[in-house]
Amino acid sequence: MALKDVAVLLVEDDPVFRQVVASFLCSRGASVCEAADGEQGLSKFSQQRFDVVLADLSMPVMGGLDMLKAMSGLDARVPSIVISGNNVMADVVEALRLGASDYLVKPIPDLYIIEQAINQCLAEVTHTDPVLSQLEELSYQELNDNLALLEQNAQAAKSVQQQLFPASNISYPHAKIDYSLFKDNDISAYFIDSTMVGSEHLILYMAHFHPEDNRAAFGCVLLRSFVNQKLKLFRNGLSKTIIEPFNMLSYLNERMVKSGLDIYVDIIYISIELTKFRAGIAQAGQGLRCYLRNNEGLSPLALPESLQLGILDWGKPSIQFRTLMPGEQLCIATHDPLHKRLLLQNQFKGLVYDVNIPAGGFIQLRL
Incomplete structure (x- = not known):
């Protein structure tokens, strides 16, 4: 499968959208750990290793930007993909500045777009030369x-x-x-x-x-x-x-x-x-x-x-x-x-x- 053995941390406060994305990623071979807000996401990130983080930016308790900033302090090597609505593009810019690998804008018309984004950012990490x-x-x-x-x-x-x-x-x-x-x-x-x-x-x-x-x-x-x-x-x-x-x-x-x-x-x-x-x-x-x-x-x-x-x-x-x-x-x-x-x-x-x-x-x- 295209995402076989890829460990994904999915941080999304919308339970319906989170379940849809998690089910799709699992069907493509990924191992998905879910979190409902930035605080939960940061806690899970600190407890186990992930290959990629997929995170919404607008969340309660702790927003996506604060979470990504904290994650970068723990392990900056893990790539992240942010998901945003059209009305918060300024937050997308800030997320990219913090090191996010890619961004997706809701509504996402085809879930395979998420798979493609994950594969692309993992390929960039895999082929990074130490020099x-x-x-x-x-x-x-x-x-x-x-x-x-x-x-x-x-x-x-x-x-x-x-x-x-x-x-x-x-x-x-x-x-x-x-x-x-x-x-x-x-x-x-x-x-x-x-x-x-x-x-x-x-x-x-x-x-x-x-x-x-x-x-x-x-x-x-x-x-x-x-x-x-x-x-x-x-x-x-x-x-x-x-x-x-x-x-x-x-x-x-x-x-x-x-x-x-x-x-x-x-x-x-x-x-x-x-x-x-x-x-x-x-x-x-x-x-x-x-x-x-x-x-x-x-x-x-x-x-x-x-x-x-x-x-x-x-x-x-x-x-x-x-x-x-x-x-x-x-x-x-x-x-x-x-x-x-x-x-x-x-x-x-x-x-x-x-x-x-x-x-x-x-x-x-x-x-």
Whole structure:
């Protein structure tokens, strides 16, 4: 059977729904332990070992969020799947931030959806490489250290963000990147970054964070930390996600949602295969635009509309592949006409404080 010998802790206050789900899971081979509220669930969790926890979020005595937080303190290795009504999606976001593997929304039209969710999260646990876990733990420690610093005061946020911005001109083997970002207060709502990935790929991205306040500094740290995590995995031969724009934006959206910081991001993410002059371009949100630049000016690339990062029911990024011709540059810019004029004038100055220029800017890749 599909769930043979899988030990499930089912925590649900609705006795009818709990019985229906328990009967189904047992019929599929699982061993099910039932609890009527979070307090009972936590008690049973502390007394025996389970392969997965399936829990409602809205329960009396102890709610699902408090229960999951307490369970994480006892054994964070056990995956959990949360069940929610449509009216408590904010709790789902918090549950994902606490480490829940997946979520299901009531009413559940087909109980096999639950079986599929259980199998998927168990597969992720089974195939977790110990080296991968160690690297993820290191990355999250770096992230937590940075976020703790940002929480101290606005000056710390400004200082950390400024350290993340590169020089205005960055030279790589076979490529050069130039940019200007203009800000009109201490914190920039825009961020750019780039790095070599191995010897054959270069990635670059530009992001615009919402809301445009101190949380943008949090957003920069989050984004850089998540990208660095995938970069480490690539260098250790464990993942190619960082050079796959579609998968990278999907991953970044998942991590932004789980951060629980209510930050939304317009982003264009580009991966260049340097030996073939081939670019993969993925976009989320509509606040930025990608252009090809040549002697005739800027030509916008037609990318379909897509949602910003940070949205739970996100969908998919828009994506395009392009082979750059001799003399072509690849650019990302905000929609402001002044920024595009400055780009065409090659006004590359890095991060600039200027109240007379609208916030935003541009980045250019030249091979």
